[in-house]
Amino acid sequence: MIRHAFASAGARKIALHSSFLDDEKLPEPERVAVLHEIFHRNIRIKQLERLANFMAPIMGGYLPPNVLIYGPSGTGKSVTSLHFLSSLAHICEMQGIAFRYCYVDLTTPRSCFGAFNELAIALDGSVRRYRKGIALEQMQEMIVAALMNATGFLCILIDEADNVTTDADIFLTFLAKTFPKRIPVRVFYVFLTNRLEWEKNLDPRIVSVLKKQDMIFEPYDALDLLEILRLRVEKALDVSRVDEGAIRKIAAYASRETGDARKAVELLSKAVKVAEERSGRLTEEEVDIAEHSIEVDKTEELIRSLALQQRLALQGCYAGLGKHRNRISTGTAFEYYRQVCEAASVRPLTQRRFSDMVSFMDLYGLICARVMSKGRYGKTRELSSSLPVKVIEGLVSNTPIA
DNA sequence: ATTCCACCGGAAGGGGCGGGCC
DNA sequence: GGCCCGCCCCTTCCGGTGGAAT
Numbered sequence: 001m002i003r004h005a006f007a008s009a010g011a012r013k014i015a016l017h018s019s020f021l022d023d024e025k026l027p028e029p030e031r032v033a034v035l036h037e038i039f040h041r042n043i044r045i046k047q048l049e050r051l052a053n054f055m056a057p058i059m060g061g062y063l064p065p066n067v068l069i070y071g072p073s074g075t076g077k078s079v080t081s082l083h084f085l086s087s088l089a090h091i092c093e094m095q096g097i098a099f100r101y102c103y104v105d106l107t108t109p110r111s112c113f114g115a116f117n118e119l120a121i122a123l124d125g126s127v128r129r130y131r132k133g134i135a136l137e138q139m140q141e142m143i144v145a146a147l148m149n150a151t152g153f154l155c156i157l158i159d160e161a162d163n164v165t166t167d168a169d170i171f172l173t174f175l176a177k178t179f180p181k182r183i184p185v186r187v188f189y190v191f192l193t194n195r196l197e198w199e200k201n202l203d204p205r206i207v208s209v210l211k212k213q214d215m216i217f218e219p220y221d222a223l224d225l226l227e228i229l230r231l232r233v234e235k236a237l238d239v240s241r242v243d244e245g246a247i248r249k250i251a252a253y254a255s256r257e258t259g260d261a262r263k264a265v266e267l268l269s270k271a272v273k274v275a276e277e278r279s280g281r282l283t284e285e286e287v288d289i290a291e292h293s294i295e296v297d298k299t300e301e302l303i304r305s306l307a308l309q310q311r312l313a314l315q316g317c318y319a320g321l322g323k324h325r326n327r328i329s330t331g332t333a334f335e336y337y338r339q340v341c342e343a344a345s346v347r348p349l350t351q352r353r354f355s356d357m358v359s360f361m362d363l364y365g366l367i368c369a370r371v372m373s374k375g376r377y378g379k380t381r382e383l384s385s386s387l388p389v390k391v392i393e394g395l396v397s398n399t400p401i402a
Numbered sequence: 403a404t405t406c407c408a409c410c411g412g413a414a415g416g417g418g419c420g421g422g423c424c
Numbered sequence: 425g426g427c428c429c430g431c432c433c434c435t436t437c438c439g440g441t442g443g444a445a446t
Contacts (some may be wrong), residue, residue: 113422350435355410371410375418376445378408 012280013238013270020236021269034235035083041227046078047217051084054213058092058099058153066210068188070196071217074260080158080217085155085190098149107162114173115164119143120154120312138266141173153280161191169203176209178217201266219259225251226262229268237272242282249287260384263321270294312356316340317367318392321385329380330355358383 008185039048053366058167085101092099102122106270108113116139123146156175156218164171180187189210190283220228229247233239250271271290275282303311316337320328326371334354341348349357358381362369368386373379385392 237429247431351409352411352436353434356434359411371442373409373442373444374407375442376405376407376446377444378405378406381407 001060012276012278014241014282015278016281017236018272020232021265022270032086034231035079035229036326038228039080039083041231043220043224043227044076044217047080047215050209050215051081055084055088058088061096061097063186064155064188066191066212067215068193068210069215069217069378070193070198070210071221072194072258073217074258074262075217075218076261077194080178081157081190085157087283092153093197097157100152101155101157102190104156104272106160112164112171113139116140116143116174116253119156120146122181123147124347133243140178140286144179145183147183147185150183152185154185154187155190156187157190157192159192160194162193162195167305167341169206172202172206172210176206189365217289220264221259222251222255225255225261225264227258231263232268233266237282241275243284245284246287249284253287253291267294296337296388296390299366299387300365300394307345309353310357312340312344312346313337313354314361314366315395317358317361317383317384318387318396321383322392322396324392326384328383329378330358330383333358333383355381 005373017055020030040047042171050303051067054067057064069077069081082103089099089101102121104115104118111380113261120139120143123143131174189212191212205228226248228252230360233242233247247268250267254260256262267287267290269291271282271287274290274293275286278286303314316339317328317333319340320333320336324332330351334351337354338348346356358367358369365386371379387395
């Protein structure tokens, strides 16, 4: 039986090099190679061209302007910029121009201190984290000291620059004013962000000192995605078992939603798994199944990550919805919520708070809540279900309520 | 035209806690 | 390690609201 199971699983195998479907698992050289191919297929060529125009002064020994790049997540801001800078470094090396760049990753939100810390790590090349409790000025001194002997040009690429949660102004003031004056190396910045309004929240004085150029990465369209997906398919899969239509469908799904390349690859990877469990062939049908199952996974994960009170509220809502033909008012839902709380021996919150939680869950699409006026019988939000049946079952079966 | 239901949702204030700073 | 401030969560209070009922 084991042998048979193994053999039949092998016969349905589609993924030959599954690491190409997951960038996290890809070793660095391979990743670079994949990127090179992507850029050879004329994707993001316009953006590369603009970057090249901005940076061209460096070849004549002039300081390029700072660049601010907007674009939603998964549009290749980071990869494109990194690819460009590494090429630029290569060219400069051949021309004998002293140039280096470093990458400051603020993908996870950080405080001002944390941002300085990342910057320090990126600059002096060490992996050591500075101890907490150092004064900010001292951090700045150390960062300056690390570059005291550097010469030539330095480009600092700051990913998700809007993620500095507290005192972003201090961080940016340092970058814009103090830093360039105190070090011999000529520094310029590339900021990446996915929030268009970021600039408006900044101190206008900083913006004017930065004297930056703007650039926009629009989401990939279906054709770009198709190209990106084809590359992955060629690298990772047994091409003879993949329908062209399936790939087109994935590209269509992803471009219709957000144009996020990461999501497209994720969907591809999921579809491959589905196909391997089923027919051993990747067709449009498998894509549909995978799409649906990603949907379910996402909501289940969202529910798991809810705070206790929020989950109880959600359970209360769906417990009530099950008994009232999927239409209930906030007041009734609140009653059910209280029962759920009692069963879980948790002190229930006030109705006011419950009302806020309902709004929150509506916002995240876990429930549908519309304000309705029933005339003399009051005004209330009418709650109805907006989750797949499978998810609701899982949710209610956890409810210890009769 | 008025009343009145059953909430909505803003404001204000308290308490707990985590992170920044020394 | 310890202190303190700011933030978030929660409660209380209350004026507001759309339309059926009268």
